[in-house]
Every structure is written in C-alpha cells, then in structure tokens.
Amino acid sequence: MTRVLAQGEAPAAGTGLVAELRARAKSLGFDAFGIAPAEARADLKAKLDHALAAGWHGDMDWMAETGVRRSSPGALWPEVRSVLMLGMNYGPDHDPLETLEERATGNISVYARNRDYHELIKGRLKELAGLLARRTGAAVKVFVDTAPVMEKPLAEAAGLGWQGKHTVLVSRAFGSWLFLGALFTSAELPADQPHPESCGKCRKCLDICPTKAFPAPFRLDARRCLAYLNIEHKGSIPREFRVAMGNRIYGCDDCLAVCPWNKFASVAREAKLQAREALNSPALADLAGLDEAGFRALFAASPVKRLGHARFLRNVLIAVGNSGKPQFGHLAERHMNDPEPLIRGAAIWAMRRLSSSAHAEQLKLAFLPAETDMEVRAEWTAAVPSARSR
Known part of the structure; x- marks a missing residue:
C-alpha cells in the first residue's frame, strides 16, 4: 500500500x-x-x-x-x-x-x-x-x-x-x-x-597569480582576474593587466595548474x-586573420564561441602585442581600421608594442585624425612598454 x-x-x-x-x-x-x-x-x-x-x-x-x-x-x-x-x-x-x-x-x-x-x-x-x-x-x-x-x-x-x-x-x-x-x-x-x-x-595558487587577484586566501577579486578580464569583461583590457595577460586569449589556468x-x-x-587538437596551441598568425565566419567555424561547440568575434580578436591582439616578435606587427596593423573600436584599440596597442617609435608615429599621423572614438584615440598617446627585445 x-x-x-x-x-x-x-x-x-x-x-x-x-x-x-x-x-x-x-x-x-x-x-x-x-x-x-x-x-x-x-x-x-x-x-x-x-x-x-x-x-x-x-x-x-x-x-x-x-x-x-x-x-x-x-x-x-x-x-x-x-x-x-x-x-x-x-x-x-x-x-x-x-x-x-x-x-x-x-x-x-x-x-x-x-x-x-x-x-x-x-x-x-x-x-x-x-x-x-x-x-x-x-x-x-x-x-x-x-x-x-x-x-x-x-x-x-x-x-x-x-x-x-x-x-x-x-x-x-x-x-x-x-x-x-x-x-x-x-x-x-x-x-x-x-x-x-x-x-x-600551501599558497602556490596565490603566489603564481600574474595580477595578484587574491586579496586574501579563499577570496577572489574578479576585477584583477585574467579569466574574468578576457572572458566576462566587455570593454578594453585595462592597461595595467595587458602585459600580464601574455598569450592567454581565453581564460587563465595558472592557479589551477599549480x-x-x-x-x-x-x-x-x-x-x-x-x-580538440586545433585548440591546444593555435598560431596567433592564424587567429588574428579570422573573420566572423572563420571564428564561428573554428570554435563551434566550444565555450569560446560565446565570447564573440570582437572580444576574441581583442584578446588575440593583446597576445600579439605580447609576442615580442616585431614581424607580427602586420597582424595588428591590418585591424587598425576595423569597424569595432574594441578591436582597433587593441590593434594600436599591439602595433605600438612591436614597432619602432618612428613607424608608430607614421601610423599615428595616418590614422589618428579620422578616429572618432575617444578610448581608441587615447591608445595613440598612452604609455606603452616596449616588447621588441623579448
């Protein structure tokens, strides 16, 4: 019953x-x-x-x-x-x-x-x-x-x-x-x-964090976390964290991996x-050339797809700027007149990191007068640490 x-x-x-x-x-x-x-x-x-x-x-x-x-x-x-x-x-x-x-x-x-x-x-x-x-x-x-x-x-x-x-x-x-x-x-x-x-x-996970995102053990300040910044954050990557981002184009595993x-x-x-083998160590030269359709195709069924093309290229261009390879400058330059301000700003930062001051000044004279976005305009004059000697 x-x-x-x-x-x-x-x-x-x-x-x-x-x-x-x-x-x-x-x-x-x-x-x-x-x-x-x-x-x-x-x-x-x-x-x-x-x-x-x-x-x-x-x-x-x-x-x-x-x-x-x-x-x-x-x-x-x-x-x-x-x-x-x-x-x-x-x-x-x-x-x-x-x-x-x-x-x-x-x-x-x-x-x-x-x-x-x-x-x-x-x-x-x-x-x-x-x-x-x-x-x-x-x-x-x-x-x-x-x-x-x-x-x-x-x-x-x-x-x-x-x-x-x-x-x-x-x-x-x-x-x-x-x-x-x-x-x-x-x-x-x-x-x-x-x-x-x-x-x-043990505090290995705290000590390895590139941006000191843990104000105390067991507490995370997302505003300083690279995984938050390159996934959730919708605007430009804050300048103080760009070099620390390295080649991390989606997320950050440092504290987990250690x-x-x-x-x-x-x-x-x-x-x-x-x-997926294609996502283990994708070449920046290939990623920087992805258009919207190419991005969606490569990251089909992947969490990366939810990022969207603009934020993805923002991250890739920051990685390009951190590559230390002057020959990668053209990867950034091709995006300096992109319709998306988010992409243009990251491209300018990357180009200035990799180019000589003379070349950067030439591009500034060519692109800055027509730029209407104030944040992008600021990228032409903000201090940028050189990466050419890396």
Whole structure:
C-alpha cells in the first residue's frame, strides 16, 4: 500500500536509491557524486553579500541582480530539500603552463578546449534526474552554471572536495579539474559528509597569480582576474593587466595548474574528455586573420564561441602585442581600421608594442585624425612598454 504524502511533505528516499543513483552517475561519465541538504551552507548569504559589497564581481552585474536567489538553494527554489552535486574530471594530459612560453601561439583555458561543458553535462544530468523522479515521484531541477547556483560551496558540502585558496573546488582524486553540475530535488536524501579544507600552508595558487587577484586566501577579486578580464569583461583590457595577460586569449589556468593535488588527477583521468587538437596551441598568425565566419567555424561547440568575434580578436591582439616578435606587427596593423573600436584599440596597442617609435608615429599621423572614438584615440598617446627585445 502506498502512503499518500501530506500537503507540503517531501518524499523521502533511502540508501538503496542513493547507491543506484551513484552507479548510474558513474555510467553516465561522472567521476564525483555527493549529496548535501539544501540548507547545508547557511553561511553563503553573508559571504556573497560581502563579496558584492566589495565590488569583487566587477561588471558582472548579473551576480548582484540575482544575489537573493543565489544566496541559498531554497531562495532559488523553495521546494528543494536535497542537492546532488556531480563532477566530471577534465584534467589535461600535459602541464598547461608550458604553452605560456610559446608566445607565437594563443593559450586557451583547458576547460574550453573540449566541447562546451554545459552541453556535455546537462543532458546526462537530466537523465539522472529522470531516474530520481521515477523512483521517488519527487520534483527535480538541473543546473549547469546557467542559474544563480553556488556550485563550489555546495559541492564542498556534498563531500566532493573543498574550496581551495584560489576559490576553485579541489578534489583529492581530481585536483582542481572538475566540471560541476547540480541536481535539486524535493526528495529527502541521505547526505554525505562535507569535505574539510585541506590546503594546509600551501599558497602556490596565490603566489603564481600574474595580477595578484587574491586579496586574501579563499577570496577572489574578479576585477584583477585574467579569466574574468578576457572572458566576462566587455570593454578594453585595462592597461595595467595587458602585459600580464601574455598569450592567454581565453581564460587563465595558472592557479589551477599549480595545485599540488593535480598529481592525482592525471592518474585518475580517463580518455573520455579529449581536447580538440586545433585548440591546444593555435598560431596567433592564424587567429588574428579570422573573420566572423572563420571564428564561428573554428570554435563551434566550444565555450569560446560565446565570447564573440570582437572580444576574441581583442584578446588575440593583446597576445600579439605580447609576442615580442616585431614581424607580427602586420597582424595588428591590418585591424587598425576595423569597424569595432574594441578591436582597433587593441590593434594600436599591439602595433605600438612591436614597432619602432618612428613607424608608430607614421601610423599615428595616418590614422589618428579620422578616429572618432575617444578610448581608441587615447591608445595613440598612452604609455606603452616596449616588447621588441623579448
């Protein structure tokens, strides 16, 4: 006989179902699985409010606009009782820091060299959610970085790992290389134990940051983070961070790649997430010549595509300027009359970094009189450190 639930009562489920869910998650390609009570992180609101008040979110206005819903799972969906957190290992088979020295190429963050992880994970999460709904009759919702969900602290509460000093989730098994997805349910599920923070005295992730984006351990100021600046930031790359950006044309893996726990990730890694060869070390000379259609074709099914052609070329041209190769000057010059001010400004900066002062002055006399954008005009006169001797 089936008991009828009272109004507002959430369905309960036992360890047998959890074991079935865990096994199904593994068969779907997930490497980490854990469950947390929806109210497990009552501290999230205070931490989020502090970060927003400090302005660490930069111009990611959506973080402030969704602050109330982001503060707890229940604020986003009042029916939620349990949160299933899933992780998929995407650890690279090489040290991504090595390509930072290959200045004739563009460095793309490891996570973006595969298929878009939203597409990779969401369908599998929905399949797992369907199993849970069929077994319990409970309501379910799935999220993959597409809603105001604080995945990393919830993953910590679910026992997948802990938030390191670089604020990224760290796993004993997979280091700093986990894609995260969340499954909210109205079912009451047995919870896993949260993972204690295990960074100890190590501060490698803090010390390697090229722009000193961590005001303190476990705190990130996005306004100084290269991954934020070259992905989320819509305007010109601030001048103080351009040289530090190096050849990073999408994201920054420095703080992740240096984590000592990664040594276990390479051992545990399976060959199911292979980077596209074309995105491992793409030549700047090729990238700088991409038009809109070429950009969309190269980055089809990649997170880089969401960046858009203008911001992508902005990043590529900053990398060109940091190449230290005067022969790359023509890669910048061809974009100095681009219709997009964002591209023109980066092209001028790159050209001035690589060209002699006499050549730069000739181009200034040719282009500056017709320039109408004030920010682009300022690029002709702002101080630019030389890169010709690199």
